[in-house]
Amino acid sequence: MRSILIITLSLIVNIPLVAQDKQVSIANTESFEIQSKEVDDKYNISVSFPFGYNQSAKEYAVLYVLDANVTFAMVRDIQLLASFEPENASLLVVGVGYENFNSWMSKRSRDYISNGKGEASKFLAFIENELIPEIDQRYRTNSQRIIYGHSSAALFGLFALFNSTSFEGFIVTSPSVDEDEEFTFRLEEASKSKQLKGRVYASFGTKEKQLFKSKYQEFVEQLKSRNHQQLKIMSEEFDGSHMTTMAPAFLNGLLFVTKEQF
Known part of the structure; x- marks a missing residue:
């Protein structure tokens, strides 16, 4: 009896180990790799199709997702x-990722945080000159685009706002404006004479670092003070931390930037 019990327990304990070897795929998605000449690196691109994509000839706006x-x-x-409800937009979702988790951890700062060193410019050139044309060639897209980033990736979203005309919507949740030597502040100052266009959604959590919260509020007020006539800005505060506010903030941002336009 004891030997049977030991064998049974051994089988039970080993079940999760077997399950970990199985790969899980997300329905209605595909992926491909793209080698960037601008950055001299390879990216993994994930694509999610809206419902009905294969049954229509419709062209879709694209949501570009960083930290994929x-x-x-x-x-x-x-x-x-959200797109189950007809008043909300159906989008092609494109995730920009790296070879594996360790690559993501080591390379995101290179691509997202500029600090005036030019790396974000290379990543933006990759997005505009290589990735967007590839997506437009492979899939049925229109000219409307949104970019989403959280934390350091949100800094790149702001970098794109000030240096690109490729996007109409910017979802920048908990942008780390306290960690880039105020380079984002200087970008905003330099762009004050431009006529920025689009819809910008920004957010922060009540439990974030105090330095971050004060810098965030300072930055948003500075941006709003320019009174860009074609730039709509929404800022929200969520009860939560840097990470726990991420999902609800993204949803609110998505609804804000797609309202009446997508």
Whole structure:
């Protein structure tokens, strides 16, 4: 009896180990790799199709998602569920990721945080000159685009706002404006004479670092004070931390930037 019990327990204990070897795929998605000459690196691109994509000839707006190694599935699910309701936009979702989790951890700062060193410019050139044309060639897209980033990736979203005309919507949740030597503040100051266009949604959590909260509020007020006539800005505060506010903030941002335009 004891030997049977030991064998049974051994089988039970080993079940999770077997399950970990199985790969899980997300329905209605595909992925491909793209080698960037601008950055001299390879990116993994994930694509989620809106419902009915294969049954129509419709062209879709595109939501570009940064930090895709850890955000693509969340963003894809939230956007897809929201699109069940006809008043919400159906989008092609494109995640920009790296080879694996370790690559993501080591390379995101290179691409997202500029600090005036020019790396964000290379990543933006990759997005505009290589990735967007590839997506437009492969899929049925229109000219409307949104970019989403959280934390350091949100800094790149702001970098794109000040240096690109490729996007109409910017979802920048908890942008780390306290960690880039105030380079984002200087970008905003330099762009005050431009006529910025689009819809910008920004957010922060009540439990974030005090330095971040004060810098965030200072930055948003500075941006609003320019009175860009074609730039709509929404800022929200959520009860939560840097990470726990991420999902609800993204949803609100998605609804704000797609309102009446997508």
